[in-house]
Amino acid sequence: MDTISRENNSLVPTVAAIVAGLALVLGLYSAFQISKVKTALAGQADKVARIDDLATQVATAQTASDKAARDVQGLGASTQSAINQIANDLAAIHEQIKHMEEAHVAKASAKGAKAGGGEPAVAGPGEYIVKPGDTGVRIAHTNGCSLTDLESVNPGVTWNHLKVGEKLKLPEKKT
Numbered sequence: 528m529d530t531i532s533r534e535n536n537s538l539v540p541t542v543a544a545i546v547a548g549l550a551l552v553l554g555l556y557s558a559f560q561i562s563k564v565k566t567a568l569a570g571q572a573d574k575v576a577r578i579d580d581l582a583t584q585v586a587t588a589q590t591a592s593d594k595a596a597r598d599v600q601g602l603g604a605s606t607q608s609a610i611n612q613i614a615n616d617l618a619a620i621h622e623q624i625k626h627m628e629e630a631h632v633a634k635a636s637a638k639g640a641k642a643g644g645g646e647p648a649v650a651g652p653g654e655y656i657v658k659p660g661d662t663g664v665r666i667a668h669t670n671g672c673s674l675t676d677l678e679s680v681n682p683g684v685t686w687n688h689l690k691v692g693e694k695l696k697l698p699e700k701k702t
Contacts (some may be wrong), residue, residue: 654695654696656695657689657691662689663678666695672700676698680696680698681696
């Protein structure tokens, strides 16, 4: 047996050495590839972290946008309510002014009737065109009539705001 074992030129140790070498090369190649994958993964992890940050920012912006939309809607409703209230107040003021003007015209007619000996003023053939700086008192004085008579023949005139160029009727002169 001694002879046989010496003479045995078995390829097993050689094949084992080759396989070991191949295993070493494959191990080194695998380690190199794993290193590349780890580097790529680290780069991807940064991108994923940035995407997560962006997703958080988008969610925050969406929340703020929703809140702003609700605030705008609330402001719109309160503005509309305020405008409605202003419109109601203006209508009431307009109605009060209308009643005051009617009372003023009635009072002017009554004064005209008293001042003229019981006869209301009658519009005469003349007209007057309002000039800058004119007032009802000045126009009446210039044309030899009372303000009451001038007002009674011009019932639709707003005496506090005479307009330049506005035509006024002059009352008939009493004889």
